Amino acid sequence: xxxxxxxxxxxxxxxxxxxxxxxxxxxxxxxxxxxxxxxxxxxxxxxxxxxxxxxxxxxxxxxxxxxxxxxxxxxxxxxxxxxxxxxxxxxxxxxxxxxxxxxxxxxxxxxxxxxxxxxxxxxxxxxxxxxxxxxxxxxxxxxxxxxxxxxxxxxxxxxxxxxxxxxxxxxxxxxxxxxxxxxxxxxxxxxxxxxxxxxxxxxxxxxxxxxxxxxxxxxxxxxxxxxxxxxxxxxxxxxxxxxxxxxxxxx
Amino acid sequence: xxxxxxxxxxxxxxxxxxxxxxxxxxxxxxxxxxxxxxxxxxxxxxxxxxxxxxxxxxxxxxxxxxxxxxxxxxxxxxxxxxxxxxxxxxxxxxxxxxxxxxxxxxxxxxxxxxxxxxxxxxxxxxxxxxxxxxxxxxxxxxxxxxxxxxxxxxxxxxxxxxxxxxxxxxxxxxxxxxxxxxxxxxxxxxxxxxxxxxxxxxxxxxxxxxxxxxxxxxxxxxxxxxxxxxxxxxxxxxxxxxxxxxxxxxxxxxxxxxxxxxxxxxxxxxxxxxxxxxxxxxx
Numbered sequence: 001x002x003x004x005x006x007x008x009x010x011x012x013x014x015x016x017x018x019x020x021x022x023x024x025x026x027x028x029x030x031x032x033x034x035x036x037x038x039x040x041x042x043x044x045x046x047x048x049x050x051x052x053x054x055x056x057x058x059x060x061x062x063x064x065x066x067x068x069x070x071x072x073x074x075x076x077x078x079x080x081x082x083x084x085x086x087x088x089x090x091x092x093x094x095x096x097x098x099x100x101x102x103x104x105x106x107x108x109x110x111x112x113x114x115x116x117x118x119x120x121x122x123x124x125x126x127x128x129x130x131x132x133x134x135x136x137x138x139x140x141x142x143x144x145x146x147x148x149x150x151x152x153x154x155x156x157x158x159x160x161x162x163x164x165x166x167x168x169x170x171x172x173x174x175x176x177x178x179x180x181x182x183x184x185x186x187x188x189x190x191x192x193x194x195x196x197x198x199x200x201x202x203x204x205x206x207x208x209x210x211x212x213x214x215x216x217x218x219x220x221x222x223x224x225x226x227x228x229x230x231x232x233x234x235x236x237x238x239x240x241x242x243x244x245x246x247x248x249x250x251x
Numbered sequence: 252x253x254x255x256x257x258x259x260x261x262x263x264x265x266x267x268x269x270x271x272x273x274x275x276x277x278x279x280x281x282x283x284x285x286x287x288x289x290x291x292x293x294x295x296x297x298x299x300x301x302x303x304x305x306x307x308x309x310x311x312x313x314x315x316x317x318x319x320x321x322x323x324x325x326x327x328x329x330x331x332x333x334x335x336x337x338x339x340x341x342x343x344x345x346x347x348x349x350x351x352x353x354x355x356x357x358x359x360x361x362x363x364x365x366x367x368x369x370x371x372x373x374x375x376x377x378x379x380x381x382x383x384x385x386x387x388x389x390x391x392x393x394x395x396x397x398x399x400x401x402x403x404x405x406x407x408x409x410x411x412x413x414x415x416x417x418x419x420x421x422x423x424x425x426x427x428x429x430x431x432x433x434x435x436x437x438x439x440x441x442x443x444x445x446x447x448x449x450x451x452x453x454x455x456x457x458x459x460x461x462x463x464x465x466x467x468x469x470x471x472x473x474x475x476x477x478x479x480x481x482x483x484x485x486x487x488x489x490x491x492x493x494x495x496x497x498x499x500x501x502x503x504x505x506x507x508x509x510x511x512x513x514x515x516x517x518x519x520x521x522x523x524x525x526x527x528x529x530x531x532x533x534x
Contacts, residue, residue, distance in 0.1 A: 079342025
């Protein structure tokens with residue numbers, strides 16, 4: 001475990017060298033999400049909180065897809081990937097370390113964003129309960145991002161369309177809408193994405209529907225486990241290929 | 252003699268589409284504990300490929316490699332804490348961390364205890380002359396300082412074998428001598444050193460020299476076997492062609508006379524060294 005913590009420690013140390021990044025991080029989510037939330041507010045008060053919690057969960061996925069999904073590309077660009085490969089730490093352990101740091105990062109971002117929207121008077125449920133739920137859903141978003149990281153390790157160019165993939169997942173999962181309003185075929189796709197269940201659970205918590213929260217978690221756990229399993233196989237296979245091709249520092 | 256590294260019939264081919272490059276061909280090599288091995292050769296001769304195979308970053312297409320009794324193909328993770336590796340690029344350090352933080356991180360992922368990391372970090376930074384710059388970000392370091400830090404990183408977990416790929420490249424003569432002295436010191440303490448290098452001067456006299464050409468070992472022997480004392484290199488122009496002769500100092504005048512009789516001009520006499528020996532083997 002301590003080896004993994006050192007990865008998180010390293011990430012934190014490097015981030016502390018860029019003080020303005022922290023300032024940027026604390027404001028960006030608010031300015032990114034505010035237009036959607038405020039338009040929703042003009043339609044109905046329940047919709048504004050639906051859009052906000054949906055967008056915040058999507059933002060966690062966004063951070064994990066960039067942080068964990070692109071973790072290998074980042075280390076390759078830095079030139080430090082071979083060091084990780086040489087170390088006693090597994091590639092999965094390395095990703096878990098990155099994920100731990102991102103959890104701290106996301107909690108910071110989410111807490112500040114919650115405060116900003118609270119100041120605007122947007123209802124979003126009990127803040128501590130929501131923060132706890134975001135944290136829990138974040139664990140699943142992390143596991144989902146391992147799937148993406150595995151794919152990036154195999155298909156390097158996927159990293160360049162990371163953002164569009166996130167946008168697509170947000171749209172399909174009903175980040176700003178109810179997926180029930182989508183055509184049946186799109187709904188079927190939506191139900192294969194863990195983000196859909198995470199968003200549904202968060203909205204159900206705001207509405208106080210605990211039955212829907214728990215049923216959403218069943219969907220969240222089962223879909224995430226499937227992606228995680230594929231991701232782990234992909235990482236194992238990709239690592240073996242990297243050791244045959246020697247392309248540790250190619251990106 | 253304990254066999255530390257054993258390669259049996261090791262071959263590696265890199266494939267890109269329909270093209271393939273034979274990087275190593277049937278390498279057989281045994282390195283015993285405490286040896287100081289220098290691997291030389293032209294660019295693309297297979298030196299770095301051999302080193303990557305020995306540390307497990309690459310898997311061979313054919314043959315077996317055993318390091319410290321561990322088959323590298325399946326046991327590279329088990330080997331990780333027993334070997335130290337200096338990679339050729341100084342980007343293998345985190346430039347936004349200080350020297351101390353880089354070592355702290357490295358020690359952490361290698362499973363060293365916190366107080367052990369602190370003790371060893373101080374010890375190595377002192378030994379490598381980096382103690383006063385330990386809190387400086389690596390991005391502000393000179394090439395020489397970075398190379399020394401990469402060395403410290405590789406030595407932090409007290410490996411039994413040190414693999415160093417081009418650790419001397421880009422260093423000024425003083426730092427080259429310093430780094431070589433440090434490597435010799437660790438080697439005297441019992442560590443096996445395997446170094447890939449284009450820099451072939453000031454090498455320890457007891458070192459074993461391996462020369463690679465087109466993926467094969469073409470020269471293998473202790474440096475002190477290669478006799479440079481009392482040997483000279485004579486270069487001259489014969490018509491429009493440059494020729495080179497190696498001769499004992501005692502027979503120098505006789506060789507020069509023969510060359511002049513053949514019509515040689517611009518005769519130059521140079522001291523022979525490892526560089527010219529390598530050049531002759533690679534010609």
